[in-house]
Amino acid sequence: MLKPVTTDIEALKILDERLRWLSAWTIHHANHVRANADGLKVGGHQASSASMSAIMAALYFHALGPNDRVAVKPHAGPVLHAIHYLLGTQSREALENFRGFGGAQSYPSRTKDSIPVDFSTGSVGLGVAITLFASLVQDYLTAHGWMDEKDRGRFIALIGDAELDEGNIYEAIIEGYKHDVRNLWWIVDYNRQSLDATSADRMFERFDEIFRSCGWRVVELRYGKRLRAALDKYPKLKSWFDALPNADLSALHYQSGAAWRSRIEADVGKSAATFLKEHDDAALASLFTDLGGHCMETLVEAFDAAQDDVPTLLIAWTIKGFGLPFAGHKDNHAGLMNPTQMAALRDAMNVREGHEWELLEGVGGNARTGVEALLDRSRNAREKRARSFGAVTVPTIPTPGGEEQSTQAAFGRILLDLSKAGGDLADRILTTSPDVTVSTNLGAWVNQRGLFRRSEMPDVFAKAKIASAQKWSGGNTGQHIELGIAESNLFLMLAAAGLSGDLFGERLFPIGTLYDPFIARGLDSLNYACYQDARFLLVATPSGITLGPEGGAHQSINPPLIALGQPGLRHYEPAYADELAAMMEEAFRLIDDPHGESTYLRLSTRSIEQVERPDDSWREGALKGGYWLRAPDLNAEAAIVAMGAVMPEALAAWEELREDIPGLGLLSVTSPDLLHRGWTAAQAARWQDERKPSHIEQLLSALPPSAGLVTMADAAPASLSWLGGVLGQRVAPLGVEKFGQTGSLADLYAAYRLDGSAITEAVAELLLPA
Numbered sequence: 001m002l003k004p005v006t007t008d009i010e011a012l013k014i015l016d017e018r019l020r021w022l023s024a025w026t027i028h029h030a031n032h033v034r035a036n037a038d039g040l041k042v043g044g045h046q047a048s049s050a051s052m053s054a055i056m057a058a059l060y061f062h063a064l065g066p067n068d069r070v071a072v073k074p075h076a077g078p079v080l081h082a083i084h085y086l087l088g089t090q091s092r093e094a095l096e097n098f099r100g101f102g103g104a105q106s107y108p109s110r111t112k113d114s115i116p117v118d119f120s121t122g123s124v125g126l127g128v129a130i131t132l133f134a135s136l137v138q139d140y141l142t143a144h145g146w147m148d149e150k151d152r153g154r155f156i157a158l159i160g161d162a163e164l165d166e167g168n169i170y171e172a173i174i175e176g177y178k179h180d181v182r183n184l185w186w187i188v189d190y191n192r193q194s195l196d197a198t199s200a201d202r203m204f205e206r207f208d209e210i211f212r213s214c215g216w217r218v219v220e221l222r223y224g225k226r227l228r229a230a231l232d233k234y235p236k237l238k239s240w241f242d243a244l245p246n247a248d249l250s251a252l253h254y255q256s257g258a259a260w261r262s263r264i265e266a267d268v269g270k271s272a273a274t275f276l277k278e279h280d281d282a283a284l285a286s287l288f289t290d291l292g293g294h295c296m297e298t299l300v301e302a303f304d305a306a307q308d309d310v311p312t313l314l315i316a317w318t319i320k321g322f323g324l325p326f327a328g329h330k331d332n333h334a335g336l337m338n339p340t341q342m343a344a345l346r347d348a349m350n351v352r353e354g355h356e357w358e359l360l361e362g363v364g365g366n367a368r369t370g371v372e373a374l375l376d377r378s379r380n381a382r383e384k385r386a387r388s389f390g391a392v393t394v395p396t397i398p399t400p401g402g403e404e405q406s407t408q409a410a411f412g413r414i415l416l417d418l419s420k421a422g423g424d425l426a427d428r429i430l431t432t433s434p435d436v437t438v439s440t441n442l443g444a445w446v447n448q449r450g451l452f453r454r455s456e457m458p459d460v461f462a463k464a465k466i467a468s469a470q471k472w473s474g475g476n477t478g479q480h481i482e483l484g485i486a487e488s489n490l491f492l493m494l495a496a497a498g499l500s501g502d503l504f505g506e507r508l509f510p511i512g513t514l515y516d517p518f519i520a521r522g523l524d525s526l527n528y529a530c531y532q533d534a535r536f537l538l539v540a541t542p543s544g545i546t547l548g549p550e551g552g553a554h555q556s557i558n559p560p561l562i563a564l565g566q567p568g569l570r571h572y573e574p575a576y577a578d579e580l581a582a583m584m585e586e587a588f589r590l591i592d593d594p595h596g597e598s599t600y601l602r603l604s605t606r607s608i609e610q611v612e613r614p615d616d617s618w619r620e621g622a623l624k625g626g627y628w629l630r631a632p633d634l635n636a637e638a639a640i641v642a643m644g645a646v647m648p649e650a651l652a653a654w655e656e657l658r659e660d661i662p663g664l665g666l667l668s669v670t671s672p673d674l675l676h677r678g679w680t681a682a683q684a685a686r687w688q689d690e691r692k693p694s695h696i697e698q699l700l701s702a703l704p705p706s707a708g709l710v711t712m713a714d715a716a717p718a719s720l721s722w723l724g725g726v727l728g729q730r731v732a733p734l735g736v737e738k739f740g741q742t743g744s745l746a747d748l749y750a751a752y753r754l755d756g757s758a759i760t761e762a763v764a765e766l767l768l769p770a
């Protein structure tokens with residue numbers, strides 16, 4: 001249904017101009033006006049911003065509803081800041097400090113910017129896809145009764161056309177189609193230019209097809225009203241215009257009026273003679289820039305027409321650098337206007353020198369009243385839901401019984417027990433997995449809680465009475481979102497669900513499972529989730545070479561190192577089920593803590609004998625990153641330091657060596673990540689406030705400085721070898737440095753030196769005189 005256009009189009013056009021001016025000026029100010037102490041280029045994207053100012057004006061000052069959420073193309077960040085400046089939610093100071101320390105960020109950032117940013121962007125493609133998963137989370141929340149239907153919003157991505165080359169977008173729309181995703185607008189700023197050059201002509205109609213085949217409506221906004229009217233009168237000219245390759249079109253926009261004329265004369269000839277007579281060069285240049293993405297009427301009509309919930313791709317034709325001297329130039333991506341060009345633009349936009357920051361500079365008379373009224377309306381139309389933290393009580397998580405257990409099996413048992421016990425936490429857990437639900441032990445939980453589907457999905461096998469341990473039916477009360485094998489989608493799903501408290505005011509506890517090596521497949525999406533402070537629990541299992549016969553392609557070596565360098569993600573690697581239970585409890589608590597973070601649990605399928613605990617004193621240490629499983633003597637010459645699934649080898653070696661090495665200790669490391677963070681934080685604190693030794697310093701000071709450490713992990717040895725740097729103790733590091741192969745555990749541990757004899761040799765190495 002077409003909504004009548006009630007918004008004051010003239011006011012919107014003025015706001016479009018204001019956005020174009022303010023974004024260009026903000027970038028110019030940072031590069032040419034503000035003092036530059038180090039001579040580094042500050043940068044910013046005037047052309048990418050100018051390309052989107054009309055689209056964003058129509059969106060933010062006309063189309064957006066209070067619950068709509070937007071991911072803005074990273075290089076249009078200055079336009080978003082200008083919008084908030086006009087709305088009064090961004091300060092002049094922050095704009096003056098654009099790309100400076102503490103100033104408005106180069107690319108919209110949820111956590112660093114002071115304005116409300118719905119989704120951070122920067123790594124192209126990811127901001128697009130997260131909107132799809134956020135919409136799925138909205139469906140999940142409404143289906144579960146956490147959110148009222150009437151509070152539903154639309155999820156909008158503003159996309160650069162070259163961004164459409166990012167494969168993660170297609171992984172997302174395939175997944176979206178399976179889940180019947182809706183309430184999406186993806187608006188392409190189709191300026192046909194990328195960073196390096198103009199983009200490939202051949203792809204244009206292919207994009208339409210790809211989206212249509214995934215259930216999307218595709219709307220092309222190619223012409224503005226004036227251009228359409230002119231071309232409709234001259235069909236030959238229209239055919240010529242429609243067939244212009246991207247590079248030619250951009251070059252003509254750059255060259256302007258006279259170039260259009262001679263090219264039309266050459267290519268269209270007589271049929272365009274009247275048209276050319278009717279338009280002087282300036283009129284030609286102006287007419288051909290009237291593309292859909294710059295025509296306010298066209299944009300407003302298109303937005304008003306897309307009011308149902310069908311996912312919609314709007315391809316808005318634009319010119320990169322619209323209205324700026326380098327419009328259309330293929331090299332304009334990072335182009336900056338020089339002061340002379342900026343002064344000319346200022347004059348052209350009626351901005352007085354010295355009044356560049358004034359909100360409505362150059363807007364006079366009646367127009368100003370209309371613009372102010374529109375700004376007021378837009379201000380009231382935006383609503384930011386309060387972040388939700390601390391609303392859920394995390395119960396004690398009991399340790400599942402069993403003398404021998406693997407951490408992976410214990411994980412499944414803990415979730416099953418949680419489900420059976422019920423309660424707020426269990427109800428708010430959302431699990432998800434890219435086709436490894438069963439093989440990561442989520443199966444029992446899914447049997448209990450069901451798959452989430454907007455429409456009922458019967459379990460055909462169960463109905464046919466075919467025996468299976470796994471129920472596989474779905475409905476709108478299910479709590480597991482099954483994904484196809486696309487790990488990037490897993491992380492974007494976790495990112496969206498992990499922001500549910502911020503986006504929807506309702507906290508979810510998302511748990512995602514995958515095989516440890518395949519973290520690498522979605523790494524940028526994982527980083528993206530952490531960068532936005534999304535909160536989730538990532539369970540990676542199985543891991544290392546301990547998965548044995550599965551072979552090299554499934555074995556993981558470096559994820560602990562990845563975790564060591566990943567802000568916002570805490571790595572825990574338990575050896576025992578009781579440690580795992582404590583870590584899961586901590587991870588749930590951290591999800592719901594404003595100063596918390598996400599957790600990565602690296603688990604194993606290896607069933608190992610559990611240890612007897614004389615008391616609970618291990619627990620605090622385990623949550624801080626390590627504890628003495630066998631305490632050393634102050635005079636011990638050596639200690640074994642081990643992590644995770646190789647603990648039985650470490651314990652056996654300890655038993656064997658302790659007679660020869662009096663006071664030999666065994667340090668169980670549960671998180672190299674936390675130990676390292678604590679160590680560097682204590683060093684920084686030494687220079688800032690009073691000195692407190694870090695947890696790892698305290699642990700290692702139970703040994704003499706001359707003691708040696710044999711470190712071992714089913715992971716890259718660098719995960720633990722750094723421990724020697726803490727107090728200067730010597731280290732003999734054991735771990736996996738080569739791609740693995742198939743084999744029994746005994747074969748593999750021997751080949752990769754994770755067995756008892758490797759430990760004995762490593763201890764001997766340390767005890768040899770230097």
Ligand SMILES: Cc1ncc(C[n+]2csc(CCOP(=O)(O)OP(=O)(O)O)c2C)c(N)n1
Pocket residue numbers: 047048051073074075122123124159160161162163164189191193194195320333
């Ligand atoms: C994952 C990733 N790769 C590369 C870049 C560097 N980069 C930034 S913008 C850009 C091209 C953008 O072109 P387009 O999407 O068409 O946006 P426009 O500026 O033309 O609107 C590239 C390659 C990036 N930001 N993210």
Ligand SMILES: [Mg+2]
Pocket residue numbers: 160161162189190191192193194320
């Ligand atoms: Mg582009």
